[in-house]
Amino acid sequence: MDNSKQNRHRGTYAILIGAGVYLLLFKLLGLATLMAVLLVLLGLYVFYAYGFRKKGLFLLVVGILVLLGHHLLLILSLILISLGFFYIKSKQMHKNDRYIQKQKLLENIRWDDSPWVMRDMSLWFVVGEVHMDLSLAIIENKETTIMLQGIVGNIDLIVPEELGIAVESSVLFGQLDVEDRRETGMINKIVWQSPGFETSDTKVKLIISYVVGDVDITVV
DSSP states (O other): OOHHHHHHHHHHHHHHHHHHHHHHHHHHHOHHHHHHHHHHHHHHHHHHHSOOHHHHHHHHHHHHHHHHHHOHHHHHHHHHHHHHHHHHHHHHHOSSSOSEEEEEEEEEEEESSSOEEEOOEEEEEEEEEEEEEGGGEEEOSSEEEEEEEEEEEEEEEEEOTTSEEEEEEEEEEEEEEETTEEEEEEEEEEEEEOTTTTTOSSEEEEEEEEEEEEEEEEEO
């Protein structure tokens, strides 16, 4: 059998298998759920294969919203579990009760174009975007803890080199970029700290955790 016939047969087998898997998932999940899963997978593919972060995240969010509409109880359970862990983690990470704590469904934070006051904080949202330039921050304490957590997040942080930084970042699906380290795909976690963190006069601890996320921390 020549190569052209073998390739045709392989293509036929792939089509048959793909059709069978599609019909099986359609039977088990239903059309809306199947389309939502395909949107999520397409979003991940566009995000990683082509580097189109905004388009990829848009498809991910649309897929998740469709799942939300048809599996409200499941998504609600996920949100409640995430929120419960958020409260527990906040109490563990902050040494006293004098910290900012916010919970929102949608959030868009942009602290990257003018000075802002950096305080201990814990922020949780279902879908949100955070842009922080720590070189513009007015730092009140020698040690600051910032916790960012939720379901879907796009996090972009700029950190000055002279600042002592400790990072604990994790996403179930997505991408982590911390200094010269990168993790992509599923179940990603990076623990990193700047070389002079322990002896630095000013320290910042960043705890970041999302189900679906794109986390980019750049040291300048």
